[in-house]
Amino acid sequence: MDRDKLTEAYRLMLLSRAIDEKCTEIAFEGVAVPNYHGARGQEALYAGVGLSLQIDDQLLYNYRAFATLLAKGVKLEELVADLLMNANGTSRGHGGIMHVTAPERGIPGRNGVFGSKFGIALGLAQALVLQRRKAAVVCMFGEAEGNRGGLYEALNIAALRQLPIVFIAENNGYAVAAPTSLLYSTGDMSGMMAGFPMPVLKLDGNDVEQVGTETERLVERARDGGGPAFVECVTVRLDPHHLHDDQSRYRDSNMLDDAWKLDPMPRARARLLELGLSTAELEREEAAAVAKVGHAFDAMLDGPPASLDAVFAHTYFDSRKALQ
Ligand SMILES: Cc1ncc(C[n+]2csc(CCOP(=O)(O)OP(=O)(O)O)c2C)c(N)n1
Numbered sequence: 054m055d056r057d058k059l060t061e062a063y064r065l066m067l068l069s070r071a072i073d074e075k076c077t078e079i080a081f082e083g084v085a086v087p088n089y090h091g092a093r094g095q096e097a098l099y100a101g102v103g104l105s106l107q108i109d110d111q112l113l114y115n116y117r118a119f120a121t122l123l124a125k126g127v128k129l130e131e132l133v134a135d136l137l138m139n140a141n142g143t144s145r146g147h148g149g150i151m152h153v154t155a156p157e158r159g160i161p162g163r164n165g166v167f168g169s170k171f172g173i174a175l176g177l178a179q180a181l182v183l184q185r186r187k188a189a190v191v192c193m194f195g196e197a198e199g200n201r202g203g204l205y206e207a208l209n210i211a212a213l214r215q216l217p218i219v220f221i222a223e224n225n226g227y228a229v230a231a232p233t234s235l236l237y238s239t240g241d242m243s244g245m246m247a248g249f250p251m252p253v254l255k256l257d258g259n260d261v262e263q264v265g266t267e268t269e270r271l272v273e274r275a276r277d278g279g280g281p282a283f284v285e286c287v288t289v290r291l292d293p294h295h296l297h298d299d300q301s302r303y304r305d306s307n308m309l310d311d312a313w314k315l316d317p318m319p320r321a322r323a324r325l326l327e328l329g330l331s332t333a334e335l336e337r338e339e340a341a342a343v344a345k346v347g348h349a350f351d352a353m354l355d356g357p358p359a360s361l362d363a364v365f366a367h368t369y370f371d372s373r374k375a376l377q
C-alpha cells in the first residue's frame with residue numbers, strides 16, 4: 054500500500070478502536086449499547102476489506118465490522134446511532150448494529166441467524182450477473198457461522214456459476230469460548246476449503262496491507278467475471294465475546310498477553326513511520342479519531358427511540374391496514 058492508502062486504512066482502524074473504547078466506557082457508566090461486540094484486534098482485517106469495496110459492491114457484514122461499514126459509506130454518526138439503537142441509525146432504531154441497512158450504499162442488511170447469509174450472497178451475486186453490473190458480493194463470517202453446512206453448498210454453487218463472491222472468513226481464534234481448533238478438523242478455516250475450484254487464501258489478518266491488497270485483487274477479479282474466492286484472515290479477538298462474557302473462564306492472563314502482542318494498531322503505525330509519516334502527524338490522526346468519535350457519541354446519545362409507526366414502513370404487509 055502506498056502512504057496515502059495506508060493512512061486512510063489507519064484512520065478507519067483508529068475510528069474503530071475509538072468506537073470500542075467509547076462503547077466500553079459508556080456501557081460501564083450504565084448506558085445501554087445493545088448487542089455491542091468489540092472489534093479490538095480485528096481492525097486491520099475490517100479496514101483492509103472495507104477499502105477494497107466500491108459503492109455498488111454488496112456487503113454482507115458481521116457485527117464487529119465497524120471499519121468495513123464506515124469504508125462502505127455509513128456515516129460515523131449513523132453507525133454510532135445504530136450502536137445506541139436509536140432512530141438516527143441506518144435501521145431507524147429497529148435493528149441496531151446487528152442490522153445496519155443501507156441498500157443505496159451496497160449494504161442490504163443483516164440477520165442474526167448464522168448461515169443464512171450464504172444463500173443471500175448467492176442471490177445477490179446472481180442478480181449482479183443478470184443485471185450485468187460490474188460489482189461483487191463480499192460475504193464475511195466468523196468461525197461459528199462458517200461452520201454451517203450452507204457455506205459448503207454456497208461455495209459449490211458460486212464455483213459452478215462463477216459468481217462474483219469473495220468469502221471472507223474471520224478467524225479470530227474463538228466462537229465465544231470455543232477455540233477454532235475445536236470447530237474445524239484442519240484447525241483453521243481455509244484448510245477445509247482447499248478442494249474447491251477457486252482461489253483459497255490464508256492471510257495474516259492483522260496486516261492491513263496484506264488484507265487490503267489481496268482482497269482488492271480478488272474483488273476486482275470477481276467484478277471482472279473471474280469467479281469466486283475464499284479468503285481466511287487470521288486475526289485476534291482482544292476482548293471478551295461481548296461485555297457480559299467472562300473470558301477468564303477460557304483464557305488465562307498469559308494467553309491474553311500473547312494476544313495483545315498481535316495488536317494490529319502498533320503494527321500499522323510502525324509501517325506508517327517507515328513510510329515517512331512523523332510521530333506528530335500520527336498523534337494528530339490518533340487525537341482526531343478520538344475527537345470525532347467523541348463528538349458522534351455526544352451528538353447521538355440522546356437520539357430518539359424507534360418510532361412505532363415506522364415498524365410498518367418497510368414491510369410488505371401492514372397488519373394495521375388489514376384490520377381496518
Ligand atoms: C444459527 C445460530 N446459532 C447460534 C447463534 C448465536 N451466536 C451469536 S454469536 C455466536 C458466536 C460467534 O462466533 P464467530 O462466528 O466466531 O464470530 P465472532 O463472534 O468471533 O466474531 C453465536 C453462536 C446465531 N446467531 N445463529
Ligand SMILES: [Mg+2]
Pocket residue numbers: 195196197223224225226227228229
Ligand atoms: Mg470467531
